[in-house]
Amino acid sequence: NADKLTGNSGANRLEGYAGNDTLDGGSGNDTMIGGDGNDYYYVRDSGDSVTETNATASTGGTDTVLSYLSSYTLGANVENGRIVASTAANLCGNSLNNYLYAGAGDNVIDGGAGSDTVTYYYGVSGTTGVIVSLATTAAQATGGSGTDTLTSIEHLRGSNNADQLTGNSAANRLEGYAGNDTLNGGLGNDTLIGGAGSDTIRFDTLLNALSNRDTISDFDVAADSIELENAIFSSLSSTGTLAAGSFRSAAGVSAVDANDFILYDNVSGALHYDADGNGAGLAVQFASLSSGLALTSADFLVT
Secondary structure (H helix, E strand, O other), X not given: OOOEEEOOOOOOEEEOOOOOOEEEOOOOOOEXXXXXXXXXXXXXXXXXXXXXXXXXXXXXXXXXXXXXXXXXXXXXXXXXXXXXXXXXXXXEOOOOOOEEEOOOOOEEEEOOOOOOEEEOOOOOOOOOOOEEEOOOOOOEEOOOOOEEEEEOOOEEEOOOOOOEEEOOOOOOEEEOOOOOOEEEOOOOOOEEEOOOOOOEEEEOOXXXXXXXXXXXXXXOOOOOEEEEOOOOOOOOOOOEEOOHHHEEEEOOOOOOOOOOOEEEEOOOOEEEEOOOOOOOOXXXXXXXXXXXXXXXXXXXXXX
């Protein structure tokens, strides 16, 4: 069953066994053992220990530690960690693919091994979004959630506000959640998910159809836009909304005249850049969208 076990100020031992359990030892040096299921552990004292004995996700579940400490490292078989402390706090993952939830203060978050995600879903208390880049491992002022240092992090999830999320040269997954977000995958074959709101997907790195092609999974032509940096898309010399004649959409689309620079295959969802605009040279795919979108030049902004 799903148990909720709460300790007192003593050194408690809490065992959840099977089920989706919530274990909160309170103050004191507590021992918490979740067993099978999706378990939550509240760690309030540096002497607390968390034990997950089942390493099999199908039965052991997905487990989360909520840390009130100034520093915490996830133990074996625990997938997720959340900084609850509102002051400066550190969180370190393990060898699993961790979800690490930033707090409201200044955080140092180290994913360790595995493919790890930092999320700001709980880390923002006001209406200001976060500005976070995976391209730096230096401390960065996030705007909405303190000054954070991210190490060995592959993916980002934003807040419910207007966030700016930037990837690095790896294959990143960036998710904006709610709010009018700006997502920039950087180099690498990235997955970009704007979520609710009017989102902007930005492209400003060297094009390569094999190693720098992003997937935009939820593009909404009624709300979202694609931003193209003309230092990369150099044939788009005029900034502002893409000229109508510079865009073509069709099944198996190709450039046919001198200015068909942005091409959308409405069957495959492939989005290409044709530098000469007439098909003489090979067009480069830089993104994949859903098929069948009513995409027009008005969905693109040249900067």
